[in-house]
Amino acid sequence: MSGPRTGQVIGVNGNMVAVVFSDRVMQNEVAYVIVGSERLKAEVIRVKGKRADLQVFEDTQDIRVHDTVEFTGELLSVELGPGLLTQVFDGLQNPLPELAKQFGFFLQRGAYLTALDAEQRWEFTPAVKVGDKVLAGEKLGTVPEKIFQHWIMAPFNLPGELDVAGIVPKGSYKMKDTVARLKDSQGKEHSVTMRQLWPVKVPITAYVKKIKPTQPLVTQIRIIDTLVPVAVGGTFCTPGPFGAGKTVLQHLISRHADVDIVVVAACGERAGEVVELLKEFPELKDPKTGQTLMDRTVIICNTSSMPVAARESSVYTAVTLAEYYRQMGLNVLLLADSTSRWAQAMREMSGRLEEIPGEEAFPAYLETRIASFYERAGLVQLHNGGRGSVTIGGAVSPAGGNFEEPVTQATLKVVGAFHGLSRDRANARRYPAIDPLDSWSKYQSFIDGSKVRKGVAILRKANNVSQMMKVIGEEGTTIEEFVDYLKGEFFDAVYLQQNAFDPQDEATSADRQAYVFDIMEAILDQRFEFPDKTEARRFFQDLRQKFLNWNSTAFQGDEFKNIEAGIKRQLSGDERLQATEKK
Amino acid sequence: MQKVYSQILQIAGDVITVEAEGVAYRELAEIQSRRGMSMAQVIRLDGNRVSLQVLAGSRGLSTDDKVRFLKHPMRVSFSDNLLGRIFNGSGVPRDGGPSLDENMINIGGPSVNPSKRVVPRNMIRTGIPMIDIFNSLVESQKLLIFSVAGEPYNPLLARIALQAEVDLIVLGGMGLKYDDFLFFKDTLEQHGSLSHSVMFIHTAADPTVECLLVPDMSLAVAEQFALAGKRVLVLLTDMTNFADALKEVSITMEQIPSNRGYPGDLYSQLAARYEKAVDFDTAGSITVLSVTTMPGDDVTHPVPDNTGYITEGQFYLKNGRIEPFGSLSRLKQQVNGRTRGDHRTIMDRMIQLFADYRSTLEKKSMGFEMSPWDDKLLKYGQRFERELMDLSVNIPLEAALDLGWRILADIFEPAETGIKESLLKQFWPKPAAVPAS
Incomplete structure (x- = not known):
């Protein structure tokens, strides 16, 4: 039989199309629904007898019963190779700026472009010679991509030990030129290009083993790094009601986190927010490399009005690209905003398939899908002894801001850190609005655990006193209780809160956090004697003002040192003494 | 010649089902009934069973009403x-x-x-x-x-x-x-x-x-x-x-x-x-x-x-x-960074003071003591509500900002507002203009 296997549409329900086929189909293979001159990409998601159900990655308007469907025999895959950095893709890895160039303002239905430019030439430097033995995922050569040496690797799907049967000399090659030939144990030869395809829903496992993540990943957000840290190769989630600042927090992390590459997956959220990244990142300098942030970023963007089915693929596309760069020994951070939209896309499809619904109509397999996504994070040991990592941070948008809902709960089961955003903190303009008492992390901070616990204890005490004061008023508390309350509020205001609009305060290095936290610890430990509550309040107000000014000075600069001296004077009581002397 | 279907198989809610061939998803149809003409839109295809939502509602539709597909979606x-x-x-x-x-x-x-x-x-x-x-x-x-x-x-x-x-x-x-x-x-x-x-x-x-x-x-x-x-x-x-x-x-x-x-x-x-x-x-x-x-x-x-x-x-x-x-x-x-130099500051400070006013109100309603500062906040909050929040107020942004400064100046000392020195110098209304209250 020649030509592609085909089928015929027999039903349309939203973005689900039912198809009868005569030959065979494969679960999750890609198919195209042919509507007039348009070819609409779809994926097989259920097979029943001679009927297959497809989710269509496009608007299904105008599809008719008896329209032809072509099956491709391939799983939904992405292109991997040099040239991914700085790109902006949709959920199916179509480059959006290129689509705009060809089709204008609107996303034309059925218009697909390849992710990587096949014509671009890359300077290839071989790293192996004929006769060498390699494993899948090992480096065959490198090409320079932005500030990185991009590895051209033995294809991830080749089995066993491979003999290098041929390798091209140093020189400039196109994406699809053969750069190496590898012979497998069966004696079969495979030609290798700079590009390989990989199915998005299958994790890349071309490494020796996974290692437990222990090293802290510095995000330069104080409340995270100190209280609820993230580890390199770990996972974290950020649930919060609308308006609590999930996206702003993710943007801040994407700018300041200490990683090599950031993959941003904007999944089912506002287009405007992605536009801010698109326009900002090419302008912002990465202090570490001196290049723009865009140079180390890939953006996958499937915003809320784009086809729903592609939302699911967008998170998988993103994690596959992250894994690919991990294979080169790089530390990659994947930020997904928001996983709830992806879960909703699953729910929509599950409803159309008429599956028996679970809680809030989410499908029963919601938990396993979320778990297997977060499990693709990790720190791995590569064949060459080096390490690479994928860290995953997912925003969650719980309905009604209630964390008891299925997506949040399923996510909490599998992540290593929970950064719960609270509406109360957001309303009080206490940003980042991570609730320091509800949130938790299983990872270690670079600040000693016993010190951190002391800080949390004060926060808890302060919270209790503030609850009490709502009932019995300020006059009902003892001066000791009141001072604990002031200490907690002070710790919150000058350390946990951070001003994202202040060029110094928006990011705090690990050194500076450790330095400042030592002073903070001393303050929280110190016993203060105040004649009355007004005096106590005034003292902490002064201290707060000094600290806030301190936060917006450059670390260890002259001004920093001046203000620090002032803080120490106030703490040692000199200032109060001076004030009384003057009187 | 467009085919007309005259057998409606099912009417449930405002959705009807007919058997038809060659119908496109989301295509529009006309239904001729005793009540007149109504539009309907295809919302599901299942074999040759076509479900349509009837825009004018299904009340009074009869199973032998005529359905004609228009070969185009809603336009x-x-x-x-x-x-x-x-x-x-x-x-x-x-x-x-x-x-x-x-x-x-x-x-x-x-x-x-x-x-x-x-x-x-x-x-x-x-x-x-x-x-x-x-x-x-x-x-x-x-x-x-x-x-x-x-x-x-x-x-x-x-x-x-x-x-x-x-x-x-x-x-x-x-x-x-x-x-x-x-x-x-x-x-x-x-x-x-x-x-x-x-x-x-x-x-x-x-x-x-x-x-x-x-x-x-x-x-x-x-x-x-x-x-x-x-x-x-x-x-x-x-x-x-x-x-x-x-x-x-x-x-x-x-x-x-x-x-x-x-x-x-x-x-x-x-x-x-x-x-x-x-x-x-x-x-x-x-x-x-x-x-x-x-x-x-x-x-x-x-x-x-x-x-x-x-x-x-x-x-x-x-x-x-x-x-x-x-x-x-x-x-x-x-x-708001490009309107007037004081816009962001007025926005932040007036809201923060208003928040303080609200908590003072709460305190007051619980019967706690009012300090002189609380009294100022109460006065401030009332003027804020009357002169800025009331929906009948209709003034351009610049006038509203000036009014904000006027309210602050009538009630607070400059230092009590927590506003930067440089802005106070530029915008704080001259004391001569303060009306006796």
């Missing part, structure tokens, strides 16, 4: 002739004027390529201090008014529309009370704005399904005007009715409900409409202002909740005033 005519006209949810004139059938365009078209969007940067002035100072409205923003039934949300919407500097207004009314429809019409007429407005009106008395098409109609027309370089303001009231219509149809179609009976795709359905708000980099723009009434003043109800995740902020209308807490314009930072 709307687009030309300058639309201006000043009023249509119903199916695009049929309800103002007695001629029906339009030139230059038909599809509704619910594809979404805008994110890489063709630009970061919004133009403020829309409304003359309402609670908006202009505290939560500026920005061109191409999608913003909603949260309110409970009984609040004056439609007058507020009309006022913003009339005072906003835009080229064109498209009003999409869903489940509008007839009085409210007349109110909008009269208000636009009085201000001479009718000639640059288009209305798609579904009133509470009209069939439910017809309301489903109102947002798509309004936005499709707005999009064409925007592409032609116009700055368009789209008003949608009330989107909760739209969501309820979605719920009704999906339940009729036996879809599994997700939350309080609403379909699982409520978020996507709402987002597909709101995301039409856009600023085209080489053409005009669409700004969307909508009303969502919250059943029981409950912001966690699925409709306001899902909407809040989609829109770029909300005005929270309560007790006839825009509440500063809970109201938010996500885009204000894009514009």
Whole structure:
């Protein structure tokens, strides 16, 4: 039989199309629904007898019963190779700026472009010679991509030990030129290009083993790094009601986190927010490399009005690209905003398939899908002894801001850190609005655990006193209780809160956090004697003002040192003494 | 020769099923019944069984009524002739004027390529201090008014529309009370704005399904005007009715409900409409202002909740005033740095002081002692409510900022406001001007 296997549409329900086929189909293979001159990409998601159900990655308007469907025999895959950095893709890895160039303002239905430019030439430097033995995922050569040496690797799907049967000399090659030939144990030869395809829903496992993540990943957000840290190769989630600042927090992390590459997956959220990244990142300098942030970023963007089915693929596309760069020994951070939209896309499809619904109509397999996504994070040991990592941070948008809902709960089961955003903190303009008492992390901070616990204890005490004061008023508390309350509020205001609009305060290095936290610890430990509550309040107000000014000075600069001296004077009581002397 | 089907197999809710060949998904059909002609839209294909939602409702449909498929999806005519006209949810004139059938365009078209969007940067002035100072409205923003039934949300919407500097207004009314429809019409007429407005009106008395098409109609027309370089303001009231219509149809179609009976795709359905708000980099723009009434003043109800995740902020209308807490314009930072040097400071400090006023009120109501500072806050809060929050206040941004300084200066010492020295020097009103109080 020649030509592609085909089928015929027999039903349309939203973005689900039912198809009868005569030959065979494969679960999750890609198919195209042919509507007039348009070819609409779809994926097989259920097979029943001679009927297959497809989710269509496009608007299904105008599809008719008896329209032809072509099956491709391939799983939904992405292109991997040099040239991914700085790109902006949709959920199916179509480059959006290129689509705009060809089709204008609107996303034309059925218009697909390849992710990587096949014509671009890359300077290839071989790293192996004929006769060498390699494993899948090992480096065959490198090409320079932005500030990185991009590895051209033995294809991830080749089995066993491979003999290098041929390798091209140093020189400039196109994406699809053969750069190496590898012979497998069966004696079969495979030609290798700079590009390989990989199915998005299958994790890349071309490494020796996974290692437990222990090293802290510095995000330069104080409340995270100190209280609820993230580890390199770990996972974290950020649930919060609308308006609590999930996206702003993710943007801040994407700018300041200490990683090599950031993959941003904007999944089912506002287009405007992605536009801010698109326009900002090419302008912002990465202090570490001196290049723009865009140079180390890939953006996958499937915003809320784009086809729903592609939302699911967008998170998988993103994690596959992250894994690919991990294979080169790089530390990659994947930020997904928001996983709830992806879960909703699953729910929509599950409803159309008429599956028996679970809680809030989410499908029963919601938990396993979320778990297997977060499990693709990790720190791995590569064949060459080096390490690479994928860290995953997912925003969650719980309905009604209630964390008891299925997506949040399923996510909490599998992540290593929970950064719960609270509406109360957001309303009080206490940003980042991570609730320091509800949130938790299983990872270690670079600040000693016993010190951190002391800080949390004060926060808890302060919270209790503030609850009490709502009932019995300020006059009902003892001066000791009141001072604990002031200490907690002070710790919150000058350390946990951070001003994202202040060029110094928006990011705090690990050194500076450790330095400042030592002073903070001393303050929280110190016993203060105040004649009355007004005096106590005034003292902490002064201290707060000094600290806030301190936060917006450059670390260890002259001004920093001046203000620090002032803080120490106030703490040692000199200032109060001076004030009384003057009187 | 188009085939006519004259056997309706099933009528359930406002959805009918017929057996037909060669029908396209979302194609439009005409049903000729004893009650007259009605439009219907294909919402499911299953073999040769075709399900259609009947826009005029199924009441009075008979199993032998004639169904004729029109070979095209729902469309709307687009030309300058639309201006000043009023249509119903199916695009049929309800103002007695001629029906339009030139230059038909599809509704619910594809979404805008994110890489063709630009970061919004133009403020829309409304003359309402609670908006202009505290939560500026920005061109191409999608913003909603949260309110409970009984609040004056439609007058507020009309006022913003009339005072906003835009080229064109498209009003999409869903489940509008007839009085409210007349109110909008009269208000636009009085201000001479009718000639640059288009209305798609579904009133509470009209069939439910017809309301489903109102947002798509309004936005499709707005999009064409925007592409032609116009700055368009789209008003949608009330989107909760739209969501309820979605719920009704999906339940009729036996879809599994997700939350309080609403379909699982409520978020996507709402987002597909709101995301039409856009600023085209080489053409005009669409700004969307909508009303969502919250059943029981409950912001966690699925409709306001899902909407809040989609829109770029909300005005929270309560007790006839825009509440500063809970109201938010996500885009204000894009514009309020370029209006006047004191804008951001006045915005922040006045709200923080107002928050202090609220907690003082609470303290007072619990019977705790009032300090001199509390007395100042009480005085401040009352003036803030009367002179800035009241919806009848109508002054330009600059005058509102000046008024803000005046209120601060009448009550507080400069140092008590916590405002930077440099701004105090520049803006603090001269003591001579302080009236004796």
